[in-house]
Amino acid sequence: xxxxxxxxxxxxxxxxxxxxxxxxxxxxxxxxxxxxxxxxxxxxxxxxxxxxxxxxxxxxxxxxxxxxxxxxxxxxxxxxxxxxxxxxxxxxxxxxxxxxxxxxxxxxxxxxxxxxxxxxxxxxxxxxxxxxxxxxxxxxxxxxxxxxxxxxxxxxxxxxxxxxxxxxxxxxxxxxxxxxxxxxxxxxxxxxxxxxxxxxxxxxxxxxxxxxxxxxxxxxxxxxxxxxxxxxxxxxxxxxxxxxxxxxxxxxx
Amino acid sequence: xxxxxxxxxxxxxxxxxxxxxxxxxxxxxxxxxxxxxxxxxxxxxxxxxxxxxxxxxxxxxxxxxxxxxxxxxxxxxxxxxxxxxxxxxxxxxxxxxxxxxxxxxxxxxxxxxxxxxxxxxxxxxxxxxxxxxxxxxxxxxxxxxxxxxxxxxxxxxxxxxxxxxxxxxxxxxxxxxxxxxxxxxxxxxxxxxxxxxxxxxxxxxxxxxxxxxxxxxxxxxxxxxxxxxxxxxxxxxxxxxxxxxxxxxxxxxxxxxxxxxxxxxxxxxxxxxxxxxxxxxxxxxxxxxxxxxxxxxxxxxxxxxxxxxxxxxxxxxxxxxxxxxxxxxxxxxxxxxxxxxxxxxxxxxxxxxxxxxxxxxxxxxxxxxxxxxxxxxxxxxxxxxxxxxxxxxxxxxxxxxxxxxxxxxxxxxxxxxxxxxxxxxxxxxxxxxxxxxxxxxxxxxxxxxxxxxxxxxxxxxxxxxxxxxxxxxxxxxxxxxxxxxxxxxxxxxxxxxxxxxxxxxxxxxxxxxxxxxxxxxxxxxxxxxxxxxxxxxxxxxxxxxxxxxxxxxxxxxxxxxxxxxxxxxxxxxxxxxxxxxxxxxxxxxxxxxxxxxxxxxxxxxxxxxxxxxxxxxxxxxxxxxxxxxxxxxxxxxxxxxxxxxxxxxxxxxxxxxxxxxxxxxxxxx
Numbered sequence: 001x002x003x004x005x006x007x008x009x010x011x012x013x014x015x016x017x018x019x020x021x022x023x024x025x026x027x028x029x030x031x032x033x034x035x036x037x038x039x040x041x042x043x044x045x046x047x048x049x050x051x052x053x054x055x056x057x058x059x060x061x062x063x064x065x066x067x068x069x070x071x072x073x074x075x076x077x078x079x080x081x082x083x084x085x086x087x088x089x090x091x092x093x094x095x096x097x098x099x100x101x102x103x104x105x106x107x108x109x110x111x112x113x114x115x116x117x118x119x120x121x122x123x124x125x126x127x128x129x130x131x132x133x134x135x136x137x138x139x140x141x142x143x144x145x146x147x148x149x150x151x152x153x154x155x156x157x158x159x160x161x162x163x164x165x166x167x168x169x170x171x172x173x174x175x176x177x178x179x180x181x182x183x184x185x186x187x188x189x190x191x192x193x194x195x196x197x198x199x200x201x202x203x204x205x206x207x208x209x210x211x212x213x214x215x216x217x218x219x220x221x222x223x224x225x226x227x228x229x230x231x232x233x234x235x236x237x238x239x240x241x242x243x244x245x246x247x248x249x250x251x252x253x
Numbered sequence: 254x255x256x257x258x259x260x261x262x263x264x265x266x267x268x269x270x271x272x273x274x275x276x277x278x279x280x281x282x283x284x285x286x287x288x289x290x291x292x293x294x295x296x297x298x299x300x301x302x303x304x305x306x307x308x309x310x311x312x313x314x315x316x317x318x319x320x321x322x323x324x325x326x327x328x329x330x331x332x333x334x335x336x337x338x339x340x341x342x343x344x345x346x347x348x349x350x351x352x353x354x355x356x357x358x359x360x361x362x363x364x365x366x367x368x369x370x371x372x373x374x375x376x377x378x379x380x381x382x383x384x385x386x387x388x389x390x391x392x393x394x395x396x397x398x399x400x401x402x403x404x405x406x407x408x409x410x411x412x413x414x415x416x417x418x419x420x421x422x423x424x425x426x427x428x429x430x431x432x433x434x435x436x437x438x439x440x441x442x443x444x445x446x447x448x449x450x451x452x453x454x455x456x457x458x459x460x461x462x463x464x465x466x467x468x469x470x471x472x473x474x475x476x477x478x479x480x481x482x483x484x485x486x487x488x489x490x491x492x493x494x495x496x497x498x499x500x501x502x503x504x505x506x507x508x509x510x511x512x513x514x515x516x517x518x519x520x521x522x523x524x525x526x527x528x529x530x531x532x533x534x535x536x537x538x539x540x541x542x543x544x545x546x547x548x549x550x551x552x553x554x555x556x557x558x559x560x561x562x563x564x565x566x567x568x569x570x571x572x573x574x575x576x577x578x579x580x581x582x583x584x585x586x587x588x589x590x591x592x593x594x595x596x597x598x599x600x601x602x603x604x605x606x607x608x609x610x611x612x613x614x615x616x617x618x619x620x621x622x623x624x625x626x627x628x629x630x631x632x633x634x635x636x637x638x639x640x641x642x643x644x645x646x647x648x649x650x651x652x653x654x655x656x657x658x659x660x661x662x663x664x665x666x667x668x669x670x671x672x673x674x675x676x677x678x679x680x681x682x683x684x685x686x687x688x689x690x691x692x693x694x695x696x697x698x699x700x701x702x703x704x705x706x707x708x709x710x711x712x713x714x715x716x717x718x719x720x721x722x723x724x725x726x727x728x729x730x731x732x733x734x735x736x737x738x739x740x741x742x743x744x745x746x747x748x749x750x751x752x753x754x755x756x757x758x759x760x761x762x763x764x765x766x767x768x769x770x771x772x773x774x775x776x777x778x779x780x781x782x783x784x785x786x787x788x789x790x791x792x793x794x795x796x797x798x799x800x801x802x803x804x805x806x807x808x809x810x811x812x813x814x815x816x817x818x819x820x821x822x823x824x825x826x827x828x829x830x831x832x833x834x835x836x837x838x839x840x841x842x843x844x845x846x847x848x849x850x851x852x853x854x855x856x857x858x859x860x861x862x863x864x865x866x867x868x869x870x871x872x873x874x875x876x877x878x879x880x881x882x883x884x885x886x887x888x889x890x891x892x893x894x895x896x897x898x899x900x901x902x903x904x905x906x907x908x909x910x911x912x913x914x915x916x917x918x919x920x921x922x
Contacts (some may be wrong), residue, residue, distance in 0.1 A: 003529070003530070016834075017835075018833065022577065032532055033529075035529040035530055035532075035671075036530070036532045037534070037669075039534065040532045040533070040534050041532075043532070043534055043785070044532060047785065049829075049836070050783045050827060050829055051781075051783070053829075054829070055829055055830055056829060056830075056837070056838060058835055058836075058837055060322060061496060062321055062326055062328070062495040062496055062497050063326075063330065063331045063495040063496075063533045064496055064534060064537075065331055065493075065535075065537045065665065066497070066665065066668075067328050067329070067330050067331050067417065067419075067420055068321075068326045068331065068495060069325070069326060070321060070322065070326050076484070083668075084601070085664070088669060090665065090668050090669065092668065092669070092671070092672055100611055114424055115466055115835055116834070118833045119835060121322070122322060122323065123323070123443065125323065126323050126324070126325075126431060126434070126441070126443070127435075129427070129428060129431040130431040130432065130434045131435060133428055133431065134386070134387075134428035134431060134432040135385065135386050135387045135427060136384050136432065137382070137385045138307075138310045139303070139307040139310060139382055139429075139734045139735070139738065140378075140382075141385065142378070142381035142382045142385035142386075143382040143385070144341075144380065144381055145340070145381045145383075145385075145390075145398060146342060146398055147382045148904060149395060149396025149397055150392055151396050152392050152393065152394050152396065152398050154391070155389050155391070155392040155396075156389075156392075158347030158387075158389040159391075159414055159415065159421070161390050162414075163417065163420075165420075166325055166894040167325065167792075177787050177824065178294065189387065189389065190387050193387055195384070195385055195386075197618060204898055217692075224668055225758075234275070
């Protein structure tokens with residue numbers, strides 16, 4: 001596809017800090033190369049704001065290759081923008097039309113308070129992992145890696161769940177701000193492996209309890225989370241977690 | 254003779270027994286004492302997360318700092334291709350010795366034998382540990398682990414999880430770390446950046462960190478400080494590193510007495526997506542694993558290259574005999590799997606000669622069509638019992654296999670370039686990827702400042718002048734899981750009587766004040782150029798004059814240009830906002846200020862190394878065939894630089910001794 005330059009109008013959420021009330025600011029931006037990534041377009045905007053003596057827009061980003069999970073923009077009403085299976089950093093301006101108005105907001109969810117502009121606090125996810133998203137194996141405990149064969153189907157399915165980048169798009173997409181897709185991805189990854197069996201029940205109960213403590217909403221099976229997930233984490237993980245959770249509750253001592 | 258200021262502390266004895274003997278005799282710290290010893294870990298990537306969780310498991314009190322919003326974001330996450338280990342699961346002749354040998358040779362004989370042998374020895378344990386912690390590596394239908402090949406080797410020893418091996422290993426280490434956080438054994442400080450180390454009586458005793466949300470400076474005491482802060486490739490502005498990757502922690506340590514080793518040893522990775530324009534903020538790697546099945550070529554005739562650049566010719570129209578598979582031509586033994594430095598230079602050579610294939614003339618093809626059809630297509634056709642398959646059938650059968658192996662990379666390529674790589678050959682060009690240089694460390698991973706350690710990419714120790722593919726993940730986890738937990742005992746067993754030092758100590762107060770002054774200075778300049786303006790300028794100087802090819806005149810110019818740019822920076826940078834808030838421009842200013850000093854040292858190191866080795870290619874020192882010409886007589890040493898003051902460094906040499914390997918001209922022909 002050949003490169004073009006387009007003009008866009010940005011409506012960006014600006015909020016000084018977690019206490020202050022935010023609002024939209026409008027910024028016209030001309031001559032945007034369609035080869036630019038969405039975040040490179042924000043670099044250009046910020047460069048312009050700095051030159052004008054204004055405060056640049058704060059946004060989270062790091063690897064810019066779709067894997068670290070740090071970028072988190074809500075673009076035209078969709079987490080990570082209009083394209084399927086793509087993070088904001090991998091979204092390119094060729095996905096937008098000349099003259100388009102683009103609305104950019106932070107993730108909106110009570111457990112993800114805004115820190116500044118488009119930056120939110122997602123530490124709730126870390127606390128959920130701390131509650132049980134691991135296998136309790138100290139360094140040095142391990143046996144030979146090939147001692148336990150894992151059926152390829154299970155290994156592949158576990159990997160598909162493990163591809164979650166912890167960006168929080170699922171929560172942002174959900175009308176209930178539910179974190180079920182994130183939590184179920186980790187639960188499933190470990191439940192599908194023989195190494196994860198000893199703690200399987202305790203894990204799901206502890207992680208769900210922490211998820212509830214953080215104030216994430218309930219799941220009502222609308223599926224927006226999976227539809228908007230940049231890594232296309234499947235809804236079947238939620239079903240698996242529900243089964244595991246029910247079984248764990250029933251058989252809990 | 255090595256400089257008297259540095260002692261590598263390599264244990265005596267046979268190479269094969271050094272580590273096991275040392276490990277069994279290194280002093281221990283009893284469990285009760287561990288609880289009162291505090292360790293600070295800066296950085297939460299593979300090295301930092303694995304070290305922190307393992308040390309916490311042993312009973313030490315650990316604090317972990319990272320500038321990202323979560324430990325899981327560290328840039329180890331972006332490693333794609335795989336991790337090496339001498340498991341010999343494929344029965345193809347691998348062994349600890351062979352991994353050791355390949356690594357030393359791949360590093361062009363500029364790494365320490367003892368460190369590399371230890372790395373090869375513990376490599377197998379890493380795979381065991383990772384699998385046990387739930388890392389879903391790729392498996393075969395029998396349920397056992399799958400392997401592939403990487404550059405610079407002739408065995409299959411690379412373990413992988415599609416093109417997301419770094420992600421899976423990091424999330425494994427991260428979950429172990431979060432487990433310790435949940436138990437209260439590790440205190441986590443995310444969105445915190447270390448801005449100085451604190452030394453008291455010549456010993457490292459803590460750090461100054463900035464809470465990036467509130468802007469507050471904090472003082473933290475530690476009996477030992479571990480810098481696991483990665484590499485400094487972003488000195489080039491454009492690199493495959495994350496936007497936040499920086500040298501600041503290592504550089505502050507350097508300015509407080511830690512020597513910096515081999516700073517000019519930079520890895521330029523051959524297979525990255527080419528630059529598309531001035532707006533470019535970073536470069537994206539296409540995993541080296543693609544070289545297993547992709548063949549690299551440019552047109553044989555310059556006219557064809559010109560026609561392609563002008564958009565008048567489609568590369569698919571060129572017949573086999575009209576293509577120059579230059580790696581296969583020049584290096585028949587290793588072909589497309591030569592080490593990274595060799596492949597990068599060969600691409601540059603072809604493009605400089607006028608055979609480049611994109612609009613900038615700086616790209617070559619990485620083509621999967623041949624293997625898609627004639628390797629995988631044929632195998633699938635045979636499996637399905639299709640005799641005499643058509644070309645179209647072969648292509649569609651092979652397409653599925655390629656998709657299964659590299660699907661996520663192909664998708665990423667299409668997303669970035671807008672071109673479908675299943676139908677058209679990929680375009681690639683070399684880009685800065687990894688830095689072999691780093692803080693000088695002894696066998697214990699301790700820098701020249703007692704109590705201050707460097708692990709993973711932040712140190713210099715294992716990759717010599719060129720790192721082999723799939724060895725960075727191995728080294729990060731080796732250092733964190735299996736080396737530091739032992740070697741730190743050699744230091745901490747003498748620290749059991751040291752009570753925690755109050756952070757009201759004058760050294761902490763002074764260090765914090767110096768950091769505060771720097772921040773105030775940034776904000777007070779109020780110039781008219783942004784931080785990025787300076788960063789881009791520095792990057793261009795470094796890429797042009799200290800990049801894939803270097804020469805004396807260029808390096809001397811670069812040093813002067815960097816000094817001038819640094820001066821301009823401190824007079825004309827504009828850092829908006831305030832100190833007491835989330836201020837990404839202020840964070841960047843601090844990092845770029847450090848890059849502006851490091852760049853000078855890199856050029857100085859490149860200038861003083863009058864030879865070509867690995868990633869360091871001095872145009873004056875090459876063979877008639879254009880290969881790197883080493884000078885073992887004069888340069889078989891580690892260059893450890895001590896900063897006397899900015900712009901004035903003293904070179905300390907650590908001689909490299911090869912008792913077990915016969916050093917030779919590296920040949921992949």
